[in-house]
Amino acid sequence: MISRLHEFHPELRLPPEPFFRFFADAANLDALTPPRLHVYIASPLPTEMKTGTLMNDRLRVHGLPLHRCTRVNVWQPPHRFMDEPIRGPYRQSIHEHTFEVRHGGTPARNHVRHAVPLDWPVQRRPGRPSIERSFRFRSEALRGRSPATQPTPV
Numbered sequence: 001m002i003s004r005l006h007e008f009h010p011e012l013r014l015p016p017e018p019f020f021r022f023f024a025d026a027a028n029l030d031a032l033t034p035p036r037l038h039v040y041i042a043s044p045l046p047t048e049m050k051t052g053t054l055m056n057d058r059l060r061v062h063g064l065p066l067h068r069c070t071r072v073n074v075w076q077p078p079h080r081f082m083d084e085p086i087r088g089p090y091r092q093s094i095h096e097h098t099f100e101v102r103h104g105g106t107p108a109r110n111h112v113r114h115a116v117p118l119d120w121p122v123q124r125r126p127g128r129p130s131i132e133r134s135f136r137f138r139s140e141a142l143r144g145r146s147p148a149t150q151p152t153p154v
Contacts, residue, residue, distance in 0.1 A: 008110040008135040016099035016106045020078035023097060024049045029057070034137040037061065051075040054086075061089050062130075091115040110135065 022028055026047050033039040042056040053072040058065065068088035074096070075081050082096040092115040099106050112131060 004115070005111065005113050007112075008139075010108050010139050014106060015101060016078040019106060019108060020081075020099055023081070024077070026055055032138045032141050033059070034134055037134070042067075049075060049081070055083075064089075 026041055026043065026049070027045050029041060030039055038058075038060045040058045042058055043054070047053060047055065049072060051072055051074060053075075055070045055072075057068050057070070059068065060066065066089050068085050070083045070085045070088070073082045073084055073094075078099060080096070080098045082094065084092075084094045092113065094111075094113045096109075096111040098109040098111075100109070114131070
């Protein structure tokens, strides 16, 4: 299995608490996901986020309808959480979010480690650009949110 690590680090001008609260509300996932993925939260909302929480959603990846079940493996408000699909399109997909206070802002670090079923051929083609487009969309979506989630340009 070939695994790839992608890192994204938007800088926020707020303490981590409001930003973490925004990410803690599963209903906001739709606002943070590109429309091309057609994400739909299938779990009942609101869902209490904590270590062990399971979230079910449906999405489309390259036009294919997929179901995903994600488990929150780490929940440490307001500084860190990590989720990992236990069912979905990737052989592995670990997504860690960390929020630190630094110089009056909050670096929001996203570390995504993933491996796709077909390993090398797919890793080089749609994998990385697709993930990068998704995180660019997320940054732009956050810029359009309320001041409680307003990031600064990277």
